[in-house]
Amino acid sequence: MTGTGRFPHLFRPMRLGPITLANRIVFGAHPTGYAEDGLPTERHAAYYAARARGGAGLIIAEEQSVHPSDRPRERTIRGFDPAVVARHRKVTEAVHREGVPILAQINHNGGQSTSLYSRRPLWAPSPVADPAFREVPKALERQEISEIIDGYGLVAGHCVEGGFDGVELQCAHSSIVRAFLSPATNRRGDRYGGSPANRTRLLSEIISEVRRRIGPDLVLGVRLCCDELVDGGTTLEDAIAVARVLEASGKVDYVGASIGVSTAAPHLDGASMHIPPGYALFVANALRRAVDLPVIGAGRFKDPVQADRALADGHCDLVDVVRGQIADPDFAAKARAGAPEAVRVCLSCNQDCVGRVRANRRLGCVENPRVGREFLPALSSRRAGRDVLVAGAGPAGLQTALAAARAGHRVRVYEAERAAGGQVLLAASTPGRAEFGVLVRNQLTECRRLGVRVEYGRPVDAELVRREAPEVLVVATGARPRRPAWGRGRERVVDVRDVLSGRVRPSGSVLLVDEVGFHQATGTAELLADRGCVVEVVTSAMVVGQDLATTLDLENWCVRATAKGIGETCDHEVVRVGECARTGRLEVELAYLPTGETSGRTVDWVVCALPQAPLDGLYRALRRHPSVQTLRVGDCVAPRRVDMAVIEGERIGTSL
Numbered sequence: 001m002t003g004t005g006r007f008p009h010l011f012r013p014m015r016l017g018p019i020t021l022a023n024r025i026v027f028g029a030h031p032t033g034y035a036e037d038g039l040p041t042e043r044h045a046a047y048y049a050a051r052a053r054g055g056a057g058l059i060i061a062e063e064q065s066v067h068p069s070d071r072p073r074e075r076t077i078r079g080f081d082p083a084v085v086a087r088h089r090k091v092t093e094a095v096h097r098e099g100v101p102i103l104a105q106i107n108h109n110g111g112q113s114t115s116l117y118s119r120r121p122l123w124a125p126s127p128v129a130d131p132a133f134r135e136v137p138k139a140l141e142r143q144e145i146s147e148i149i150d151g152y153g154l155v156a157g158h159c160v161e162g163g164f165d166g167v168e169l170q171c172a173h174s175s176i177v178r179a180f181l182s183p184a185t186n187r188r189g190d191r192y193g194g195s196p197a198n199r200t201r202l203l204s205e206i207i208s209e210v211r212r213r214i215g216p217d218l219v220l221g222v223r224l225c226c227d228e229l230v231d232g233g234t235t236l237e238d239a240i241a242v243a244r245v246l247e248a249s250g251k252v253d254y255v256g257a258s259i260g261v262s263t264a265a266p267h268l269d270g271a272s273m274h275i276p277p278g279y280a281l282f283v284a285n286a287l288r289r290a291v292d293l294p295v296i297g298a299g300r301f302k303d304p305v306q307a308d309r310a311l312a313d314g315h316c317d318l319v320d321v322v323r324g325q326i327a328d329p330d331f332a333a334k335a336r337a338g339a340p341e342a343v344r345v346c347l348s349c350n351q352d353c354v355g356r357v358r359a360n361r362r363l364g365c366v367e368n369p370r371v372g373r374e375f376l377p378a379l380s381s382r383r384a385g386r387d388v389l390v391a392g393a394g395p396a397g398l399q400t401a402l403a404a405a406r407a408g409h410r411v412r413v414y415e416a417e418r419a420a421g422g423q424v425l426l427a428a429s430t431p432g433r434a435e436f437g438v439l440v441r442n443q444l445t446e447c448r449r450l451g452v453r454v455e456y457g458r459p460v461d462a463e464l465v466r467r468e469a470p471e472v473l474v475v476a477t478g479a480r481p482r483r484p485a486w487g488r489g490r491e492r493v494v495d496v497r498d499v500l501s502g503r504v505r506p507s508g509s510v511l512l513v514d515e516v517g518f519h520q521a522t523g524t525a526e527l528l529a530d531r532g533c534v535v536e537v538v539t540s541a542m543v544v545g546q547d548l549a550t551t552l553d554l555e556n557w558c559v560r561a562t563a564k565g566i567g568e569t570c571d572h573e574v575v576r577v578g579e580c581a582r583t584g585r586l587e588v589e590l591a592y593l594p595t596g597e598t599s600g601r602t603v604d605w606v607v608c609a610l611p612q613a614p615l616d617g618l619y620r621a622l623r624r625h626p627s628v629q630t631l632r633v634g635d636c637v638a639p640r641r642v643d644m645a646v647i648e649g650e651r652i653g654t655s656l
């Protein structure tokens with residue numbers, strides 16, 4: 001059955017104000033970090049064009065700032081700069097060549113920003129500091145409100161000149177308009193504060209100005225925060241009232257429905273795999289029942305089946321698939337072709353999309369090394385048809401194999417274990433993280449499609465290489481746990497990998513040592529707490545699972561850790577582990593780093609998440625082989641995170 005038959009709701013065309021969409025799949029707005037000097041680039045054009053070519057029904061380009069007082073990120077687009085127009089044209093022409101409409105999101109982040117880049121005070125309805133940035137903004141004066149409205153108009157005008165099919169006002173996660181709408185951040189006593197009508201005034205005036213500038217033939221959408229989940233903030237009822245005002249204005253063509261505030265509930269902005277798919281659909285559903293405007297639903301739509309179901313059930317009229325199309329630009333085309341199983345499903349890991357953008361880096365994707373590089377020609381092999389053996393079917397080995405096969409080589413992968421995936425499989429076995437394992441499933445699907453042979457229970461050694469005599473050997477044997485000096489000779493001092501692989505099964509009280517700062521310690525801590533262990537995590541860092549903040553997982557980890565009774569001790573390192581002669585229990589001495597003061601714990605097990613050591617014996621043995629070109633990739637070069645394994649695999653596989 002074709003996709004249009006299999007997903008009848010997704011592929012039903014629809015009118016959106018003055019334009020027609022071929023299908024209901026939206027590639028919604030998200031900052032990319034691709035701007036240079038505040039202007040869009042060819043990186044943007046190629047990035048959006050790839051999703052348009054891949055079948056998206058509508059693209060909404062990343063947010064542009066409407067005023068110099070708003071520069072939340074280093075690479076924010078200065079929509080008010082007339083120089084954007086020529087750059088916009090390049091972007092819109094590239095997308096229109098694929099026959100797909102493109103809107104521009106425009107915004108002012110108000111107090112949810114920083115003066116770090118602009119060196120100007122933040123502007124907001126009232127001097128209420130944002131909980132994340134903690135910077136007290138300047139309350140807008142009447143004249144400045146007019147400047148903001150004019151800014152929206154100016155930027156909308158630039159979008160028209162730049163060839164966009166319309167604009168979307170971001171009044172959702174992070175926006176001065178949201179701050180005006182919300183009783184939590186709008187404490188004004190003038191005609192822009194107080195009653196709901198007064199709080200909605202700025203939005204209404206912006207809509208009038210923007211509609212005046214774009215005219216009747218372009219789309220105007222408004223993305224609303226439908227539940228701030230903040231004490232005293234905007235509720236769903238408030239948002240419905242605003243949506244009714246928008247509808248009554250006759251100037252708005254659709255509403256987008258999201259929940260949470262970026263800086264107060266960031267884990268709901270780009271929700272990770274710990275939040276259920278479709279978590280924000282209830283607000284879309286409520287808006288749809290309240291108004292006749294088309295509603296865009298958002299939030300962890302990752303596969304066409306689920307997206308079609310949201311439409312079929314009447315929750316929304318359009319579905320935002322953002323990370324789903326970052327990971328696989330051909331998401332829509334594959335669904336349309338009736339091949340949803342071919343979609344490279346997003347993991348909702350947030351590592352290279354949200355994580356990099358929040359660090360002011362260019363957006364990427366752990367699964368898709370081409371993200372942000374679509375404007376570059378795909379690397380091609382100088383000598384196709386080589387006989388390639390990859391040792392190890394972890395993410396680095398599999399990516400090498402599929403990239404090499406794509407480049408025209410004959411590739412086989414030998415894996416010593418009974419399954420592919422290496423550490424990814426272990427990581428995916430911790431509570432709430434099963435979706436991480438989809439990475440390997442996606443890679444294996446692609447390997448199968450490309451004819452790569454993957455064999456299990458086949459360790460590679462020098463003898464095997466001599467017998468099979470490949471032209472190229474790529475060693476992807478990964479890393480091994482490093483035993484801490486303080487744990488030597490203690491059987492119950494183990495690594496998280498020992499626990500996750502089932503080699504040991506700790507019980508009783510467990511001290512988990514987190515020196516990695518990512519999911520290794522926190523995931524294992526949850527697993528053990530779920531099994532009834534009494535768990536404490538100790539780290540030399542200031543926070544357990546420090547880097548979880550980058551993937552929007554920290555807040556939720558803290559909530560879950562508290563619920564599961566997991567203790568956390570920061571700024572401490574393990575100095576010594578002894579064994580009680582009488583009870584056999586482990587006696588752990590910890591040092592408080594700022595003072596060196598020591599304290600003790602008596603536990604049944606110590607489980608370590610520590611930096612690992614490369615497993616590079618095979619590479620070292622064969623690197624000077626006279627007839628087999630021997631390369632290595634991934635953790636056996638240097639143990640890192642999965643994004644680097646995939647990027648390196650792609651690089652090596654395409655360069656053979």
Ligand SMILES: Cc1cc2nc3c(=O)[nH]c(=O)nc-3n(C[C@H](O)[C@H](O)[C@H](O)COP(=O)(O)O)c2cc1C
Nearest residue numbers: 028029030031270298299300301321322323353354
């Ligand atoms: C890196 C990143 C940044 C985002 N920033 C914005 C933004 O500036 N404006 C916005 O309306 N939504 C933003 N979003 C939210 C997306 O539009 C979308 O609602 C969210 O990713 C949930 O959809 P998904 O699960 O399909 O990714 C962002 C999402 C990501 C992944």
Ligand code: SF4
Nearest residue numbers: 346347349350353365
């Ligand atoms: S980095 Fe992770 S969450 Fe982001 S698009 Fe890729 S797979 Fe999805």
